[in-house]
Amino acid sequence: MTDARNGVTTMSGTSGLPAAFGRYRPLEELGTGAMGKVYLAIDPLIDRRVAVKVISAQGLSEEDRAAFLQRFRTEVRAAALCAHSAIVAVYDFADDGPMPYIVMEYVPGTTLTALLRRPPAERTASVPGLVTSMIDVLAGLHAAHAAGVVHRDIKPSNIMITPQGAVKITDFGIARLASSSLTLVGDMIGTPGYMAPEQALGQAVDHRTDLFATAAVLFEILHGRPPFSAGTMAETLLRLTGPAPADLGPLAGTMMGEVLARGLAKDPATRFGSAAEFAEALDRALAQEGNPPIDATRVLSPAMRGSTSAFPRFPSTAGFRGTGMTLAPTAFALPAGAQAKATEAVAFLVGPIAKVLVQKAAAKATSAEEFVSLLCGHVAPEEAAGLRRKLSSML
Structure with a gap:
C-alpha cells in the first residue's frame, strides 16, 4: 500500500524491498542504522542512481517526533547549503509521512572506518593516501563553515572514500546551522572518540569543533586509535575533558606532531582558526623536506603494523615525504607564474x-x-x- 502523505509504498515485494519512495525505485539495501535504512535506488525520470536514506519516526511521542523531524529537516538544509565536491549532495526529501526520507548522491566506495579496519599490511600502506585525503575533508568543511554549517559529527564512518580516492563527507544529521536554535548549549551530541571537549561538556560549539574532530581522525590514521580513547566511554570523556594533551608518541617534535597538537588543543582559541588554515599547515607538514620520517610502521600501534606493500585500491593523491613510499612521477609541470x-x-x-x-x-x-x-x-x-x-x- 502507498502512504498518501509522502508516497512511500510500504508493501514489500519478493525481494524484501519497499516498492517505492515516491518516484524512486529501490534496487538494494545498502545499510541499516539505529534510526533507519539506506537504499540504492533509481530515479526513473533521469535514469540516475541515488541513495535514499529512510528514517523511522514511528513509535515516538508527539513531542519527540516534532524534535526528530526538526533535526531531519536540519540535515536536509545543512547538506543542501554545502555545495561542494567533498560533500554528498542532497537532491530531494519528503517528511510528511511516517517514513521521512532523503534522496542523496549515491557514492560508491568505502567508509574511512572500513579502511582503518583492513588487514595490517593494507592499512599501513594506505596511511599516506589517507593522510592526504584529510585535506579534501578540510576543503569540504571550509565550504560548510562558509555556509554557516557546523557538522558536529566528523568521524571515520562519516567520511567516504571512492575507488578513485575522492572524499565525500556524509551525515549532517546533527549539524548546527548558524540560523538555528536546535541542539543548543546543554546538549551533548556527537561521538565521544572524536568530539571536542566543549561539545562533550554541552557548551557552545562552532567551526573549531569540526577542526578538533578532523584532527582526531588524522591522529587515528597515524596512530591506529583516536587520541583520547579509553576502555569505557566514561574514561574517554575524562581524558577528553581533562587538562592533559594528546600523547603524540613518535610524532612529538615533528611538523606533523605540531599540526596534531594544535588541531587537538583543548582550548578552541588555541586551535586553527579555520579549515583553510588547518589544510595549509597539513600541506606544509606533508611537503616538509628533512623532517624526521613519519614511518607508518613506527607510528602505528603493534597490533596495526604490517608491511608497506602496495595498496592498489586506494591510490595516494599527493606526495607524502619521508614515508619510504615512492610515487610515480607526474608528467605535468605547472608553468611558471x-x-x-x-x-x-x-x-x-x-x-x-x-x-x-x-x-x-x-x-x-x-x-x-x-x-x-x-x-x-x-x-x-x-x-x-x-x-x-x-x-x-x-x-
Whole structure:
C-alpha cells in the first residue's frame, strides 16, 4: 500500500524491498542504522542512481517526533547549503509521512572506518593516501563553515572514500546551522572518540569543533586509535575533558606532531582558526623536506603494523615525504607564474583554501586538462564552466 502523505509504498515485494519512495525505485539495501535504512535506488525520470536514506519516526511521542523531524529537516538544509565536491549532495526529501526520507548522491566506495579496519599490511600502506585525503575533508568543511554549517559529527564512518580516492563527507544529521536554535548549549551530541571537549561538556560549539574532530581522525590514521580513547566511554570523556594533551608518541617534535597538537588543543582559541588554515599547515607538514620520517610502521600501534606493500585500491593523491613510499612521477609541470594566477582565480570562488587546492591538483595531475578538471571539481557546477575557461587560458 502507498502512504498518501509522502508516497512511500510500504508493501514489500519478493525481494524484501519497499516498492517505492515516491518516484524512486529501490534496487538494494545498502545499510541499516539505529534510526533507519539506506537504499540504492533509481530515479526513473533521469535514469540516475541515488541513495535514499529512510528514517523511522514511528513509535515516538508527539513531542519527540516534532524534535526528530526538526533535526531531519536540519540535515536536509545543512547538506543542501554545502555545495561542494567533498560533500554528498542532497537532491530531494519528503517528511510528511511516517517514513521521512532523503534522496542523496549515491557514492560508491568505502567508509574511512572500513579502511582503518583492513588487514595490517593494507592499512599501513594506505596511511599516506589517507593522510592526504584529510585535506579534501578540510576543503569540504571550509565550504560548510562558509555556509554557516557546523557538522558536529566528523568521524571515520562519516567520511567516504571512492575507488578513485575522492572524499565525500556524509551525515549532517546533527549539524548546527548558524540560523538555528536546535541542539543548543546543554546538549551533548556527537561521538565521544572524536568530539571536542566543549561539545562533550554541552557548551557552545562552532567551526573549531569540526577542526578538533578532523584532527582526531588524522591522529587515528597515524596512530591506529583516536587520541583520547579509553576502555569505557566514561574514561574517554575524562581524558577528553581533562587538562592533559594528546600523547603524540613518535610524532612529538615533528611538523606533523605540531599540526596534531594544535588541531587537538583543548582550548578552541588555541586551535586553527579555520579549515583553510588547518589544510595549509597539513600541506606544509606533508611537503616538509628533512623532517624526521613519519614511518607508518613506527607510528602505528603493534597490533596495526604490517608491511608497506602496495595498496592498489586506494591510490595516494599527493606526495607524502619521508614515508619510504615512492610515487610515480607526474608528467605535468605547472608553468611558471601560473600557480599564483590559478590560486587567485580559484580563491575568488572558494576563499583562502585555494592555495592548498592548487598545490594538490598540481601534484596529482598528469596533464593540464586534468589539473583544470581537479580544480573545477571544488566549485559549484554553475561556476565550473567559467573557471575552466579562465584556467585553460592560463596554461
